[in-house]
Amino acid sequence: MAASDRTKIIHGARQDSNAWRAGVRDGQKWTSIDVGLGDPSRLAEIEIDDGQEKRRINYYPASANVTLVPQYKANTGRCDPGTFH
Numbered sequence: 001m002a003a004s005d006r007t008k009i010i011h012g013a014r015q016d017s018n019a020w021r022a023g024v025r026d027g028q029k030w031t032s033i034d035v036g037l038g039d040p041s042r043l044a045e046i047e048i049d050d051g052q053e054k055r056r057i058n059y060y061p062a063s064a065n066v067t068l069v070p071q072y073k074a075n076t077g078r079c080d081p082g083t084f085h
Contacts, residue, residue, distance in 0.1 A: 004030070008030060009027060009028070009029055010024055010025060010026050010028045010029075010048075011026060013025055017063075018060050018061065018062060019044075019057075019059050019061065021059070022057045022058065023048065023055075023057050024048065024057060024059070025050070028048045028050050029048070029049040029050075030047065030048050030049070031046065031047040032046055033045040033047055035061075039061075040060060040061050040062035040063065041060070042060075042061075043058055043059070043060055044060070045057070045058050
């Protein structure tokens with residue numbers, strides 16, 4: 001993202017990403033219209049100039065990689081939150 005932001009040319013578009021499926025490719029000139037960095041639940045909107053036309057592209061900037069994180073919930077009826085016993 002840093003190189004793409006600095007040069008306003010797409011660098012590092014991944015084939016398995018939502019951006020790729022929406023039509024984003026390396027080498028395209030782009031302009032940010034509405035991008036919420038760090039928030040994959042917010043729809044990103046950019047304008048792409050691929051040399052033939054300008055078009056708006058929308059996609060969710062979520063990763064294709066899924067990480068499972070264990071979730072624990074204390075049973076407050078049986079657990080002392082101060083000691084976890």
